[in-house]
Amino acid sequence: MNAVREEFYFYTKGLTVGYQGIALIRDIEIHLRRGEVLTFIGPNGAGKTTVLRNIIRQLKPLDGVIVLDGKEIRQQSGRELAASLSVMLTERIRPERMTCREVVESGRYPYTGRFGKLSEQDHQVVEDAMRLVHAEDLASLDFDRISDGQRQRVMLARALSQEPELIVLDEPTSFLDIRHKLEFLSVLERLARERKLSVILSLHELDLAERISDKIACIHGDRVERFGTPEEIFSCGYIRRLYEIEVGNYDERTGTVELPAPEGRPQVFVLAGNGSGIPVYRRLQRQGVPFATGILWENDQDYPVARMLAAEVVGERAFGRIRKESTERAKELIDGCREVICALRPTGEMELYPEFGELLEYAKDKISG
């Protein structure tokens, strides 16, 4: 216990959260060092927000403790906690006639006096926070007149102007397009690295969670089913189980998702490799045509997508030779198909490996396009 206290800036022990005395998630044990990013993932309605609301003391835990910098948060005064922890929530605020700067300035609340007048230093912190999220230009605009992406940035600046050591964000990327998601998370990452800011957030985007997080906590059923590094979480089909994915597929190594593969005997054979197959596979999937493909090395970019979408993949071990059996199997499949698509470019692989030429020759009557 002592070791934990010294090592971790933030941790929970036996934390149980829920509503009206009914436990929703039990025995949460998570911990975080300064400058680390912890992400909660889990299906919709799993209770990510509930856990976060307990961490920021907006809900009272049913049991257990939450410790921030060696002190239980329940024993801190509102102002004390506000000076080390700031938040960004999902609820959309609609203040009337407040400029973005005024919204950001509200983060200085714990530091100002009776009437909330900002000192020179307070103004400096506000300016810095806005610059950090690239929101300087928004300063004098009305908060209810800007876009969702801009709003998220201003709210982040607001949280930062509170000068927290830990920032808690509930699904901060939900309203953002892909460009703003990347920008937003890169700001967080930089703050964690450069200012040793600890970050706890919840995310829907698994690929982003995997990339930004030092630790990931997976909420499933009534507990944090797994807690660990992204490498530990994104392996062995765990994500599929966590989200109970029954339709379609998720590849943990690349973070790609695919819609369900067409069912039935392969009707088309795709000669592919080196990424040339992916668009063809997806087109066939959309058309609902079951297909087989090959010959793919396991380290080919086409391989994970082929595994998810093709009825059969003729595969070879990474960097291995093409075995005779593979060529034979490919020919058998070609025999069963009404059509063969060659996605391979005429140079490169085809010249290096005579097997490709052999298959092409074998299938020449069925090749289309």
Place this chain on the structure above:
Amino acid sequence: MRDNYGIAFLLLIILTVVFLGMNLCIGSVNIPLSEVLLALGNRKGAGISRDIILGIRFPRALAAVVLGGALALSGYLLQTFFHNPIAGPFILGISSGAKLAVALVMVLSLKMMLRPGSGTMIAAAFAGAMLSMGVVLLMSRVMDRMSMLVVSGVMIGYICSAVTDFIVAFADDADIVNLHNWSKGSFSGIGWEDVAVMSAVALTASVFVFLLSKQIGAYELGEAYARSLGLDVMRFRVLLVLLSSILSACVTAFAGPVSFVGVAVPHLVRSFFRTARPMILIPACFLGGAAFALFSDLLARTLLAPTELSISTVTAVFGAPVVIFILVRRRKGRTG
């Protein structure tokens, strides 16, 4: 207007002073400004006009200033509390609750041949306001749509008014006229003693409101953010309810229910000052309420002279369109 708050305040003060002057000069007997100033300067020689001004018009005008300001502030607090720009003591039925309690106390004491003091009236109004407020709060937990909340507030208002009318019907003939005027809302018949009491109560409450500026600002972003900034939200909400009830109770005790000032003035002031800063809005609402009440009372007294209109008739004519405007604009903002 942003960052030019000084000029805006100056304009508002000038407006208030001009209306105050007009209220003193204009009436059944028009008194020139020079004579008014003479009377206020307490010089001899003004005669009857001195009595009119010091005995009737000046206390009445001061009451309009204090009560108008109190009403606007009360509305401002309720709008903050409900995060709803059309909340106000009249619309939510709080004024009517206070009216009911005051009417009850008045009729009962008249039956017992007592003349209730202004303190008693304020206490009764406060009790009634809190009661209505309690009902509104209970309903606000069930209804998350602000329009529904307003509709139920209006219904509470109707119920209370109906019961008040019922009670008034039981009063003795001689008292009815007085009570009837009051229950429709009027600044008439207010004396210096009343002005002293209402000023003490309303101004003290207003100072407390001003001291809450910082907290009100934090609350603007919603409860969750306010709490995350270290604000004791429970305590703050209780203070908001108490202060807004005291302010509207004070108004009702002396002038009866006055409609729409609480909604219209904060909105107009926000548009005029173009800010949400409580430090600015609180004094501006008070001044704006004072000016609006003076203006309305002037019209109430003079439009159909010698008959007096009820103050609510006038405030409704100017205030209700503002409410409609707010609703239309919000609807547009949501769909567009």
